[in-house]
Amino acid sequence: MLRCFRSTSVGGGVRSISIGGRTTRGGFRQPLGKHPQVKQGIVEGIPRRIPGTTKVTFTNKKGRTFNFAVPVAEITHPQVTLKSAAGSWRSIDTSFCEIGDVEDDMPSPLDEYLREDGSGVERAREIGEKFASFCKEYVLMDTTGMKNTVSLTELNVGPDYEHYDRRLKRKRHWLAIRHRFEDVRNIIWPEAVENGAGGAEEGKNGEPLGGSSLTAEEMLDILLWLDSASTFCVRKVHPSDTAGEDEFLPLDLQREVRVVAFHARRDSNFFSSSTGALERFTSCAALCRNHKVPFSLFFAIQHTGTVADLNSGRFIISNVPPPRTVLAAVRVMSVLNESDSGNVGKTHSFSDESGVVTQHDILQGLSRLINVEAFGEKDALGNVGENELCIIVRFCVAVKEQNANFLKRCAKESKSMDRDEACFYTRFQQVSQAVLSRCKQLLYHPNNPHTQVMSEDGYIPLIELQRHAEGTNKAALIHYNLGIRSAQGLRRVALGAQSSALLAGLVERLGEVNTFLSGNTLVVDLVHHLSHKAAAGKMSLTLKEVNILLPLLARMRRESPRGVLDARFDRLLAIIEGTIGAAMQQNRTLEELVDLVEGLAACGVVPSTLKQVEMVLLRLVTSRQFALGQTKRILEAMLVLSKSGVSQVLLHSAASGVADHIKEMIERCGERANGPRGRDEEAELLVELLTTLGQCGYDALPGLVVLSWEAQLVDGMRLSPEGRCGYGLLLASAAIAMTDKYVSEGLVEESTRLLVDYARATHEKNTRCFARCIFGLTMLRSIKETRHTDVQYGAMKAYISATRLQAGSCGTLRTEELTRLLEGTLEWCAELCLSDTTVVSALEEALRIRLCGAIGRAGSESIPEDIAAAACCLVGLNSASLELRKMAACVLAHAIIHAEEALENLRLGAQRGPHLTQSFEITALTLAEKENYYKNSILVQCAALQNSDMSATVEEIWSQRGGKSAQSSHITI
Secondary structure (H helix, E strand, O other), rough: HHHHHHHHHHHHOEEEEOOOOEEEEEOOOOOOOOOOOOOOOOOOOOOOOOOOOEEEEOOOOOEEEEEEEEHOOOOOOOOOOOEEOOOOEEEOOOOOOOOOOOOOOOOOOHHHHEEEOOOOHHHHHHHHHHHHHHHHHHHOOOOOOOOOOOOOHHHHHHHOOOHHHHHHHHHHHHHHHHHHHHHHHHOOOOOOOOOOOOOOOOOOOOOOOOOOOOHHHHHHHHHHHHHHHHOOOOOOOOOOOOHHHHHHOOOOHHHHHHHHHHHOOOOOOOOOOOHHHHHHHHHHHHHHHHOOOOOHHHHHHOOOOOOOOOOOOHHHHHOHHHHOOOOHHHHHHHHHHHHOOOOOOOOOOOOOOOOOEEEEHHHHHHHHHHHHHHHOOOOOOOOOHHHHHHHHHHHHHHHHHHOOOHHHHHOOOOOOOHHHHHHHHHHHHHHHHHHHHHHHHHOOOOOOOOOOOOOOOOOOHHOHHHHHHHHOHHHHHHHHHHHHHHHOOOOOOOOHHHHHHHHHHHHHHHOOOOOOOHOOHHHHHHHHHHHHHHOOOOOOOOOOHHHHHHHHHHHHHHHOOOOOOHHHHHHHHHHHHHHHHOOOOOEEEHHHHHHHHHHHHHOOOOOOOHHHHHHHHHHHHHHOOOOHHHHHHHHHHHHHOOOOOOOOHHHHHHHHHHHHHHHHHHHHHHHHOOOOOOOOHHHHHHHHHHHHHOOOOOOHHHHHHHHHOOOOOOHHHHHHHHHHHHHHHHHHHHHHHHOOHHHHHHHHHHHHHHHHHHHHHHHOOOOHHHHHHHHHHHHHOOOOOOOOOOOHHHHHHHHHHHHOOOOHHHHHHHHHHHHHHHHHHHHHHOOOOOOOHHHHHHHHHHHHHHHHHHHOOOOOOOOOOOHHHHHHHHHHHOOOOOHHHHHHHHHHHHHHHHHHHHHHHHHHHEEEEEEEEOOOOHHHHHHHHHHHHHHHHHHHHHHHHOOOOOOHHHHHHHHHHHOOOHHHHHHHO
């Protein structure tokens, strides 16, 4: 009865479910322990479209539909299957094979021509055509889906057979090109031999020259396809490859480029023909750039405008034909930008420091490059993409930076310019404005192309009715924006992340009107555009773009009212952190690493990957790969970034490198003793690096200073005034640490001479140098054996009286250094009987600004440690102004209040229980350490107030808090 009742109840609750398209009943219709097999959905890892295949749809008897990706080769070359009548045997025709034998060379159309004998012009021309088509087939090969890296599945189960045959075919194709190149190189590009009697006759009407079977134009065309194939060579070597590693590398075509240049130089119509002159010119310039061949070999020297600078991009500028389109000009500019990067920024220079034109051929060439025919129309840059836009802006920046004085003179003296100068200046201004307009259009109006340019062939009547056809005729349903663009021959262009970063840096360097950061215009909007893309998760950067963005972010941080970057840049900074972490796992140039740490220090951003950066820097500093100047810049940046100070390991490595450099200088000292006596730049760098080590708190610095002083490597009188002052401070600090009396006396004497000579000869305006001079003289004054003469006192009195500092110039000094400088200056003023000096007023004003800023933020933030320590010193400085001391007392009052509140919150947090991820002992030790820190800070600050008799000044602040702070502070004391 019970069993029947249960079956009846279950039967009433049965419902139909669908598994894989079939209707089945619920319940356990299968043995226990087995589950019904449910058809899975589409796995995302399977590619939707596999290259080389086509979709085939199959429907079975039950109505199910299946999609297969069938290789096209199986359809075009079906297998022939033969069966016996009884079905006992079966044979398959395997005559069609896509890849062939791996060991042999791939068959090529050149083989039958190379097997023939003869040396006629027609044979060479046919071989050239077949070889060019063979290279063209390789360049235009479909490489979709071909991976260059080994995936995890390939490590376990072997090669990826999905694209194995296509990759192998590509490798065999490249190896065949390389082997056939060795066979045909002397046929297509025979050795060029100069004749003694003036050379062979020049070619006329494109005929082959003497000793060659092809014309220079035909040689160049074949060489361009070969160079393209060499650019796309395989490069990646697999352990299963039978060929050597050298076979997969690009070809060295330097000889072939020289042969083409030899024949082009003897062809009078090579660069002067009406069709294709600029294309040939640009192609030859790019070949010379890529294969390190002088471009002057393509020209006879007597036909060029100048003989100078034959091996640089200046020769390209002086001989460039006028381009007719923007893209043709962009190709030339890209070659020039690459030439300029290796020529230390002198390719586009045509004027001297006074702005007078000295190279008229360069000026005329640049004017031809940006002519009116290419850039004259209003919408000339309407179809320019982001990469081409970066090339044009970089070209404009190079011209502007290398001829800044000329452009300034043209802006002032527009009427006194000659015709060529006025023409170039007008065209350059027009191109600069057009570039900025295109950048703004891409940034602010990404979906609204203002141009109405049709395609070259012209008339497309569908455009007029396109908008109506979208809504009415479903067969003509085309997306409006994409349809009208493609019909007009326009590209869909949007600013990507990397292009936006490059453009932001270039536009700032271009320095046009209303593009500075303080104006909140184009550069700021480009950075905001990057932050928006970062928030949407649609960007990736490289270290190059990070080094461009960091100075811009630092400048925006300085110009912000609070001195802090806005929260909208948090995602951008997170992406920058990830980029830095990924870049530190690769080999980077030294300059990139130095720019990175300097940019981070300027931004005040401490990334989570700072330890990785520090490890890379430590490895390079230890291996002595950085120069003295680069090591100095790294230490200065790490001093700003590291809150707990620069790593002692990094300091020891840098100091070890300095010691090795000092030994090398000692070895070279004898060779340089009889040389000319001028300014010693190496000694300048050494002094600056030693000063930076002192700022970082390196303990063994006096030993390095004494080592360089005893070897007489640094002659103070051959240094610059700033270097002389810094070296005097180093000697003074080393004299205090020395226990040897004779060494200490020598250091004191040398330091006193340098510092007093510096003070006597300088009307100071540099705050950093003034601080070094005062610090050094104060150290010497603390040594008991030091006695200053009346002449030295007179020099110091005149130096302090004549010094003119501004409160804004004191921003380079830290608060601790500023406080010490004020204290030392007041001591010297008291000793020299000086009163009401402008230096003291400027220093007090700078400190007052910093104290006011700390008090203004005291309601929401705690007082910084450096401000609180400076206030402890200032509150007891009786020679300072009373107003400054009262302000320091107010800072201490707020610091005490914040410390007491933090202490109370700490005790309340301890009562809630230990942290879940920490043991009881660790939690107790952490709480005790924090509690002791707050108690000690309260004790020190209250003692400073009590010793300075400034407690009454802060009673009002404490009374506003209900008297609690006052009572607890007195109890603490």
